């Protein structure tokens with residue numbers, strides 16, 4: 421893939437979290453205060469740097485997220501938050517161990533404000549991470565959770581900055597203190613970019629709903645046209661965040677794959693399954709309604725693999741959406757490489773785009789294999805799940821240079837990935853898109 | 859699969875950050891400056907002399923030992939962290955220690971540089987005995 425760009429952005433990330441620690445060693449450096457205490461302080465500084473850069477990771481900068489696919493960035497955001505929390509806990513335990521007298525201070529009631537800020541910050545970070553890990557178990561809706569998440573993050577980082585201001589050994593030098601505080605506040609200001617500047621830019625590039633088409637299986641296709649601009653230049657298989665029925669400033673947006681051809685950016689189809697509060701409202705959307713898009717994002721695209729000898733798509737349910745975009749684009753381009761689609765659904769009556777897939781077979785060297793969980797009377801195709809046996813029967817395993825794209829519900833993706841692995845398909849040729857980001 | 863990449867990246871980053879913290883601490887505390895683990899305990903007479911100087915000089919205005927004094931800057935266990943020479947550097951800070959203390963504290967502590975060397979020896983022996 422684009423390994424160089426990946427390495428470049430990893431290096432940028434590491435520089436952003438490590439450089440602030442290096443800054444402490446620039447110019448006149450305070451004397452060491454013992455290995456354990458200095459290790460503890462370094463952990464604290466690193467933890468704050470990690471938490472600060474979290475704002476950047478979720479600011480959705482397209483150039484930086486493109487080589488990875490934004491889903492990896494979100495996973496990383498989640499996992500590195502745990503790393504940051506571990507560093508923070510290590511900081512607290514080691515400081516306490518190196519300065520045992522501090523315990524009395526915490527209990528004395530004479531706690532200085534910067535230690536109170538530290539305690540509050542630690543508590544908020546723990547709360548923030550707990551709420552994120554157990555959001556679904558706590559039955560918290562996505563939108564209120566997201567707002568709370570942002571507010572907690574800002575508060576926790578500001579309190580940590582206050583703690584560093586008040587107690588920061590290594591920052592007695594005024595310019596170092598200014599650089600540290602300024603840098604940390606800079607990360608917090610990114611919220612301003614995300615919540616104000618980005619929506620303002622989206623407002624200047626509105627879209628109109630031109631059609632709402634019912635598909636099978638409680639699914640609807642929303643067609644959008646750009647208003648007064650050229651539309652979205654995207655790669656087939658990528659997705660976009662959709663704001664509908666709200667102002668972009670409301671931060672009420674949902675990610676959807678673009679299902680239409682990348683050769684026609686002037687007309688975008690989003691194929692949306694009714695799965696919850698927002699998706700349930702799609703059927704009532706009237707043509708003429710305003711919509712806003714933030715995108716495109718994602719690395720789930722054939723266009724990252726121009727040298728492939730052909731493509732294999734394995735989709736489940738509405739996971740067909742990004743695959744449709746790739747098939748429609750390939751057809752519009754007159755591509756002649758061999759294509760295979762394995763498409764899993766509950767019943768025949770649930771198979772979205774059944775007819776169009778049939779029509780696409782006339783325009784493309786495309787094999788379509790339907791796999792129904794429950795076959796009907798007279799169905800002589802595959803039934804059951806997309807198991808390794810089913811894959812073995814239909815995939816062009818002997819062919820060299822095929823790239824695999826898997827999209828569907830989580831259990832299906834896991835099953836297919838295991839099956840492909842079992843059949844000896846190298847992992848580097850398999851990529852999957854999960855519709856469950858948060 | 860993609861989760862694995864993210865997991866691997868996060869874990870590697872975490873280990874790298876830990877290594878950076880340890881490297882930072884080692885850089886700041888070269889092995890030769892550390893208090894030897896088996897340092898002989900300072901002579902009891904010197905320690906009690908140092909304790910008296912500590913009282914007399916009002917160190918407890920800013921520091922606490924065993925919960926007595928200002929708890930913001932506890933000195934308990936400092937003998938396990940810093941060598942007597944380093945401790946002395948913090949008591950009566952020379953110019954090179956300017957960056958190690960808040961400016962007003964650095965200025966305030968200049969007066970301790972005029973203490974008789976025996977008192978400073980006794981003070982650092984006393985603090986070194988806090989382990």
Ligand SMILES: Cc1cc2nc3c(=O)[nH]c(=O)nc-3n(C[C@H](O)[C@H](O)[C@H](O)COP(=O)(O)OP(=O)(O)OC[C@H]3O[C@@H](n4cnc5c(N)ncnc54)[C@H](O)[C@@H]3O)c2cc1C
Nearest residue numbers: 562673674675676677691692693696697698699741855857
């Ligand atoms: C990269 C990607 C591409 C997607 N493409 C499609 C597609 O082409 N067609 C399709 O039907 N669905 C797609 N989805 C799924 C779609 O985003 C969710 O089904 C939708 O956001 C659910 O919203 P809701 O309010 O109706 O459901 P809710 O009842 O609110 O939530 C159901 C679950 O959906 C997820 N979710 C809700 N809101 C968001 C949000 N704003 N951002 C991220 N996740 C959210 C949460 O996990 C939530 O628990 C895609 C998701 C991702 C991440």
